[in-house]
Amino acid sequence: MPVRLSVPKENASGERRVALDPTVATRFGKMGLSVQIEKDAGAAARFPDAAYPDAQVLDTTDVYAQADIMVRVAPPTPAEIEQLPEGATLIGFFHAHRSPEVVAALQKRRILSFAMELVPRISRAQSMDALSSQAAVAGYKAALMGADLSCRFFPMLTTAAGTIRPSKVIVIGAGVAGLQAIATARRLGAMVEAYDVRSATKEQVESLGAKFLDLGVKAEGEGGYARELTGDEKKQQQEALAGFIAKADVLITTAAIPGRPSPKLIPADMVRGMKSGAVIVDLAAEGGGNCELTEPGKTIEHGDVIIHGPLNVPSQVALHASEMYAKNLLNFLTPMIQDGEFKPDWDDEVVAKSCLTRDGEIVHAPTREAIQGDAS
Template sequence: MRIGVPKERLDRERRVAIVPDVVRRLRAAEHEVVVESGAGLTAGAPDDAFVAAGASIGDPWGCEVVAKVAPPLDDEVTRLSSSTILVGFLNPLGNPAGLEAIAATGATALAMEKIPRISRAQSMDALSSQATVSGYRAVLIASIELPRFFPMFMTAAGTVPPAQVLVLGAGVAGLQAIATARRLGAVVTAFDIRSAVKEQIQSLGARFFEVEGIGDAEAAGGYARELTPEEQQLQRDALSVQMGKSDVIVTTALVPGRPAPKLIPASAVEGMKPGSVIVDLAAEAGGNCELTRPGETFVTDGGVKVVGPLNLPSEMAEHASSLYARNILSLVELGFDFDDEVVAGATVVRGGKVV
C-alpha cells in the first residue's frame, strides 16, 4: 500500500508520524512511502534522509493510508476521500465535530489513543510511548526550575539534603517521572488511586503513599475511574501534608474523556515551601492543580512555581517521533482488518459514520 506522511501544521507540533528508519522497514515490506517536503525537519529528519531510506517527496494526501500525529486541520480534512485510511491522534472524546467532518468525506479513521490496552497491542500503544517522553521531560523541567539540587551532596561546605519529589499518578508518565527523579538522586514518594501499581512504584525505589478510605479505583483497561466527591476530599486532605514537605510535585492524573481531577487545591500550594515547583502534566485537560494555567509558567505570591506544559513529547520531537513511528509501523504490519479487535477498537470513523 501507499502511505502518506504530511507535515504537521498544528501549533507546537514538531513531531512527524514516520521517521526514516521506519521507512526502510516499510519499503522492505514493499510498501511505498510519500513524505511531504519538510515534514520531518523539526524532528531531525530532513528530506534527504527520507529519500535515502526509500521514500519519495510529494503529496501524501492521495495515498491509501495517511499517517499523522495531530488531528487534521479543516483544510486537510477536505483532502481526504472515501479511499483514505487516516491514522493519528484524533482526540475522539474531545473533538466530536472533527470526527463528523472526517466522516462526511467517507474516509476511515483510526485514533491511536483508542488502541486497546491488551498484550498483543502493546507495540502499537502510542499513548504509552508518548507518555514515557512526557514523564521524563517533566522531571527535567522541574530540575531546572527548582533552585536546589536533586541529589544529596556532601561537600567541604557541608551536606546538601536531596530534593523531596512527589509524583501524583503512576501510569506510564508517572512511572517514568519516578524513575527519572530517582536517577537524579531525589527521594521520591508516589501516589495513585489504583492499588495495583504499588509494587511498580516500590520497584523503582519510591515510597507508595496510601490514603485510607479509598478502595481500589482501577477501571476497565487499566485506567483510573473517577472518584466520588467524598473520596476526592479524603485524597486532598491526606495529600496536603505530603505536599507541604515536597520540593517538587509532578502530576500526571487523567481520566479519559473527563476534565483532569483536581488533586492540588490552592490551599495546598500556599502550604508549600518558597522555591518549590509543580509540573502539571494534566494541563491540557484543565490541570491537576487548581492554580495551573495551561501553557504558562508562573510564580505564586508564596514563591511556588507552577508549570503547565502543553504537548511535552513535541519538545523531544526526534525520539518522540521515533517511538510513535514504531507504533504506526506495528499497526501497518498488523494490517487493516476491521474484524480484528485492535483495529476495530481504534476505528472511530468508517463508512461515513462516527463509530
Template structure:
C-alpha cells in the same frame, strides 16, 4: 498501496509520523511511501534522508493527501486539511476522539476510515502499538528535567566541604506510564520520591522503582476500562485531598499526571495546598491542557503563586522529537503490519480486536460507542 506522511501544522508540534529507518523497512516490504516536503525537518530528519530510504518527497500537500491510500499523522488534522483527504482513504494518528468528537464527525462525513492511536486497546498483544504509553513515557521523563531546571536547589544529596546538602523531596501524583517514568528519573537524579495513585494495584510498581507509595483508602472502584484511572466521587476526591495535603506541603517538587480520557482532569492540588508549600517549590502539571490537576495552573504557561512556580507544559513529547518520532513510528509500523498483507494489499479486518478498537469511523459511520456518547454530550443530547 500508497502510504503518505503528512507535515504537521500544529503549533509547537515537532514530531513526524515515520522516520527514515522505518520508511526503509516498509519500502523493502513493497510499500510505496510518500513524504510531504519538510515533514521531518523539525525532528532533524531531512527530505534527503527520506529519499535515501526509498520514499518519494512531494511538495504539493493537496496531491499528497488526495492520492494517499493511508495517511499518517501525529496531531489531529486541521479543519482545512480534512477537505484534502480522499473519500474512502484511511487516516491514522492521534485524533483526540473523546475530547474533540466533532472532528470525528467531520471525518465520518468525509467518509474517511479513521484509526485513532488513543483508542488502541491496552492489551499485551497491542503493546507495540500503544502510542499513548510511548509518548507518556517521554512526558514523564521531561517533566522531571524541567522541574529540576526550575528548582532553586539540588535534587541529590551532596556532601561538600561546606557541609551536607539534603536531597530534594519529589511527589508524583499518578502512577501511570508518565508517573512511573517520572519516579524513575527523579530517583536517578538522587531525589527522595513519593508517589500516589487512586489505583492500589500500582503500589508494587511504585515501590519497585524506589519510591514510597502514599496510601489513601477509597471504598469504591477506581479502575476504568483498559486499566486507566476512573473518575471518582466527590467524597473520594475530598478524602484524597485531605491525605495529600501534608505530603504536598513537605515536597520541593510535585509532578501531576492524572487524566481521565475525554473528561476534565481531576483537581489533586488545591490552592490551599499550594499556599502551604515552601517558596521556591515547583509544580509541573502534565494535565494542564485538560483543565489541570493543580488549581491555578495554566496550559502553556508558568505562573507564580505564593512563591511557588506552577508549570503547565503542553505536548512535552514534541520537545524531544527525535526519540518521540522514533517510538511513534514503530507504533505505527506495528499497526500497519496488521492492516497490510504480505503482498502489500490493504486488509482492514474488523474481527481483529485492535483494528476494531482503534477504528472510530468507517463508511460514513462513527463506529465507536464511546465517541458517539461523547458527541451526544457535546451537542447537548
C-alpha cells in the same frame, strides 16, 4: 499499483514530531508500500528529507491528493481532511470528542479513520500503544522540568561548603508517565515518594526505589485507568495528601483520563501550604490540570510556589518521540498489510475498537454519543 502511504508535515502549533522516522519508512517500503513524505516533514524532528532514501518527497498538495493511507501525529484540521481522496484511510491522534467539526469532515469524505488513542490497552497491543510511548517521554521530561525550575539541587551533595540534603519529589499518578518521572527523578538523586489510587501500582513504584504513599483510598477502574472518586473519597485523599505535599520541593502530577477533564487533586489551599520555592509540574495541563491553579501552557507563581502547565511535552523530545510513535504505527499497521495490500480484519479487537469513522459513519460509540449529545 502499490498502496501509497503518505506522511504530511505537522502544522499544529509547537508540533515537532513526524509520524514516520526513516527506519520505519524503509520497513514499510519493504512491505510493498510506496512511501511518500511531504517536503521537510521530518525536519523539526531532525530527520532531513535526505534521511528518507526509500521515500518519495512530494509537495503539500500531492502528498494529500495521492494518499491511500495517511499517517500523522497531531489531529487533522477539516481543511486537511478535505484534501484527502474520498475513501482514503487516515491514522493518528484525533481526540475527536473535542472536535465535532473534524468528525463531520471525516464523515463527509467517507474517510476510514483509526485513532491511536483508542487502541485498546490489552497485552497484545502494548507495542501499538502510542499513548504509553508518548507518556513515557512526557514523564522523563517532567522530572527535568522540575529540576530546572527548582531553586534546590536534586541530589545530595557533600562539598567543602557543607552537605546539601537531596530534594523531595512527589509524583501523583503511577501510570507510564508517573513511573518514568519517578525513575528520572531517582536517577537525578532526589528522594521520591509517589501516590496512585490504584493500589496495584505500589509494587512498581517501590521497584524504582520510591516510597509509595498509602492514603487509604483505592479506585481501580477498567482498562488500566482509575475510576472517578466519590466526594468523600476525594476529601479523604486531599486531606491525607496535604501533609506530604507541604514537605515537597517538587510535585509532579500526571493523573489524566482520556476523553475527560483532568481530576482536580491539588486545590488552592494545598498550594498555599507548600514550602517557599516549591515547584508543581502539572503534566495533566492538556485536560485543564490536576492543580486548581494551573494555567495550561504557562508558568506562573502563586505566592512562593511555581506552577508549570506544559503542553505537548513529547514534542520537546521530538526525535526519540517520533521514533517511538513510528514503531507504534508499524506494529499497528503491519497485521493489516497482506501481500502489499491493505486488508484490515474487522474481527480483530484492536482494529475494530480503534476505528473512529467508516463509510461515512461514526463507529466509535462513545464519540458518537458525545457528539450527538452536544448536537442535541
